[in-house]
Amino acid sequence: MTWAAFRCWLTVYRRIWRSSVWSSVLGPVFYLGAMGLGLGSLVDKHGTASLGGVSYLAFVAPAILASGAMNTGMSEASWPVFGSLKWNKIYIGAQASPLRPEDIFRGHLMFMAMRLAMNAAVTIAFMWAFGAVRSAWVVLAWPVAVLTGLAFAAPIAAYAVLMRNEMSFVYIFRFGLMPLMLFSGTFFPLSQLPGWLRPVAYATPLWHGVVLCRALSLGESLGLFGTLGHVAYLAVLASIGIWAGGRAYRRRLYV
Amino acid sequence: MAGKSVRRMSHPPGSLHQVPGSSASEVLVRAHGLTKRFGNFTAVDGIDFDLYRGEAFGFLGPNGAGKSSTMRMIGCVSPPTSGELTILGLDPVRDGSAIRARLGVVPQEDTLDVELTVRENLLVYGRYFGLSRRVIRERTEALLDFVQLTDRAKDKVDPLSGGLKRRLTIARSLINEPEILLLDEPTTGLDPQARHVVWDRLFRLKQRGVTLILTTHYMDEAEQLCDRLAVMDHGTFAAAGSPRELIREYCSPEVLELRFDPELHDTAADKLEDFPAERMEVLADRILLYVTDGDEALALVRAIGLDPLTSLVRRGTLEDVFLRLTGRRLED
Numbered sequence: 001m002t003w004a005a006f007r008c009w010l011t012v013y014r015r016i017w018r019s020s021v022w023s024s025v026l027g028p029v030f031y032l033g034a035m036g037l038g039l040g041s042l043v044d045k046h047g048t049a050s051l052g053g054v055s056y057l058a059f060v061a062p063a064i065l066a067s068g069a070m071n072t073g074m075s076e077a078s079w080p081v082f083g084s085l086k087w088n089k090i091y092i093g094a095q096a097s098p099l100r101p102e103d104i105f106r107g108h109l110m111f112m113a114m115r116l117a118m119n120a121a122v123t124i125a126f127m128w129a130f131g132a133v134r135s136a137w138v139v140l141a142w143p144v145a146v147l148t149g150l151a152f153a154a155p156i157a158a159y160a161v162l163m164r165n166e167m168s169f170v171y172i173f174r175f176g177l178m179p180l181m182l183f184s185g186t187f188f189p190l191s192q193l194p195g196w197l198r199p200v201a202y203a204t205p206l207w208h209g210v211v212l213c214r215a216l217s218l219g220e221s222l223g224l225f226g227t228l229g230h231v232a233y234l235a236v237l238a239s240i241g242i243w244a245g246g247r248a249y250r251r252r253l254y255v
Numbered sequence: 256m257a258g259k260s261v262r263r264m265s266h267p268p269g270s271l272h273q274v275p276g277s278s279a280s281e282v283l284v285r286a287h288g289l290t291k292r293f294g295n296f297t298a299v300d301g302i303d304f305d306l307y308r309g310e311a312f313g314f315l316g317p318n319g320a321g322k323s324s325t326m327r328m329i330g331c332v333s334p335p336t337s338g339e340l341t342i343l344g345l346d347p348v349r350d351g352s353a354i355r356a357r358l359g360v361v362p363q364e365d366t367l368d369v370e371l372t373v374r375e376n377l378l379v380y381g382r383y384f385g386l387s388r389r390v391i392r393e394r395t396e397a398l399l400d401f402v403q404l405t406d407r408a409k410d411k412v413d414p415l416s417g418g419l420k421r422r423l424t425i426a427r428s429l430i431n432e433p434e435i436l437l438l439d440e441p442t443t444g445l446d447p448q449a450r451h452v453v454w455d456r457l458f459r460l461k462q463r464g465v466t467l468i469l470t471t472h473y474m475d476e477a478e479q480l481c482d483r484l485a486v487m488d489h490g491t492f493a494a495a496g497s498p499r500e501l502i503r504e505y506c507s508p509e510v511l512e513l514r515f516d517p518e519l520h521d522t523a524a525d526k527l528e529d530f531p532a533e534r535m536e537v538l539a540d541r542i543l544l545y546v547t548d549g550d551e552a553l554a555l556v557r558a559i560g561l562d563p564l565t566s567l568v569r570r571g572t573l574e575d576v577f578l579r580l581t582g583r584r585l586e587d
Contacts, residue, residue: 008379012370093366095332096428097383098352254332255293 005099005107006114008090013111020115027071028123031064032057032130035187050189054134054218061132062213063186065123065141066148070206072119073149074177076112077156078169084108085161091253101249105157109245112153113146120145127217135219144216144231148209151234154241158248180206208233281308283435283466284329288338291324291490298324300490301338308434311457311467313477316487317581322470323363325487326439329468331355343434356384359433359465363440365420367427369413373404376412377427384431391430398426402456418449425456436460438469442476454479474573484573486580493580498573505579506571507533507545511552513563514541523561530555534579545571 013020040056051059084090094104120142127133156172163169183193184206190198201207208230215222222230284306291299299321306312314322327333328340331351340347342354367376374395381391399405402422412420421441428436441457442450457480461467471477477484478498485495494501511532515523517540524537527544532552534545546552549568556563 004382004385007382011375011379011382012368088368088370089364089366090368092362092364093368093380094383096330096355096358096360096362097380097431098356098385099383100352254334 002103002106002110004097005094005104006110007107008094009108009111012090024119024122027068027119028064028126031068032061032126032132035060035064036130036132050191052189052218052220057130057132058134058218059189059214060187061127061130062138062141062217063184063210065120065127065145065217066209066213067181067184067186067206068123069116069120069145069149069209070152070177070180072116073112073151073153074156074172076115077153078160078172079166081108081157081160082163082166082169085252091249095253101253102246104253105161105245105249106242109150109154109157109242112157113150116146116149116153117142120149133217135217137216137219141213141216144209144212144234147231147234147238148205148213151205151209151237151241154238154245156241158241158245161245161248161252180204185210205234205237282306283308283343284468285341286338287340289325289328289335289340290337291321291328291333292336297490299328302485302487302490302492304485304492304495306466306468308466309461309464310482311461311469311480313481313484314468314470314487315472315474315477315484315577316470317472320487320581321490322487323439324490326437326468326470330358330360330437356431357434359428359431359436361421361424361428361436361438361441363443365424367412367420367423369411372409372411373399373415373423374408376423377430380427381430386431394430394432398429401429401459402426403452416449418445418452421445421449421453422456425453429460433465435466435468438467440470440472442471442473450476474577478573486577488581494576501576502571502573505576508547508571509549509552510569510571510575511544511546511549511556512541512567512569513544513556513561514565515561515563523563526559526561527556530559545575
């Protein structure tokens, strides 16, 4: 039944995919070009020892992959979820069918996962084209990026479906997404942060996604427990989101 | 618009647990003490009814009377707070999916996907019901033909008029060949032509044996479509029965409407206090006399020395029943 809801989103997407392609393609190109090549040429002149001896492009590219997944996850789970209740009422229509609220949620989440996979694949392709990839392990950064995105998408969808007005999103984006994007070891290593701030970064999901993607792209080992720890953190967050989402959708749709 | 009303008749609300003459058959929906509360607010307050296969049943009432809450409970998207509810012999909380597979729903507000075409809307919706593409394609042709939208099949939904969207919503609700069709204010907001087309299609569905359950606050709609009605007010049934029964019980055969010079309005009302009518209602601008014979009553009015500016004799209608039972107050 989840599948039926997912196919609905596919049908919708067939109509609107053109506009989304631009953001999927241009996003990574802009970031890799501006941050990796532009800013990178400055950084590289001053030595890259603190980056682990790799070029800034190679350092920042996997972080762009992970934070891009966060962005996609957030944007696919915020407005579209809210709008499916308030604007185009896709959920309200679907509700009258045999689909249960949980099916409607999971079907939409499956669509979000598909969008995450598409965007991550495009980003990895550009990373490779820009010469930012150092290891074939990067193929595993693909599922990791999807998982990172879901760790955001699932809890946010659970929150968005209960929201009464859209102002809350502004806070999420401004006070949640922005700092995460800046302070999760994305554009500079965490070692540059003051010591007291580092535990905060460790607690944020994006940092785990960045560390994993970076290790896979650079071909560095995090050790078995390190790798499993990071994956588990993201998986637990996504699972909590999926559990909470089912409950939230039921609460909101079955009043 | 508050007018003082003089009530001389009082009837107990009719019972809905009686088999209507024509369709003495299978009970599709049974409610007993059905109640829905939202916090402290009681939207539906312990109603009882049986709905039978093949009939058209209407919930009538002012806004906030509990019609839509009742419909949502029957549609298995709103768990009852208390009381019993059985739909197609199943429990809506436990077997919601199985029941919804056999229901069609036309919601109050259109929930069509305006970014898709007419045909795609039916495709997506059919998919929700787990129908195969082939089945959906076959049914789509028949349904679009039924609601006369065949030539718009490839058009986007967004620019369609309200009437066309409503017809598409009805077509969509039929994609799973439902046994019961739930319609929440099916023609609210439509122009008269569009309303008549919708009524015609709904009537045909009823002829085919589809059970119709609808809410409305249009009396003509109720009269046109419904075999039986329940007038709801404050979450309970104020009365129930066939349109004819309701008119017989809560109204008079004829109504005499009198309009006086505003200066003489109150005096006239006082003079008519003892007039031999079944009931009199004094509105801000008119006085209504509920009588058996309107012309005879008018002659009598003249005989006691009153000279109305205008007078109108008409038949008692469902609207009179409705206003009598739910009052002439203005609500939200």
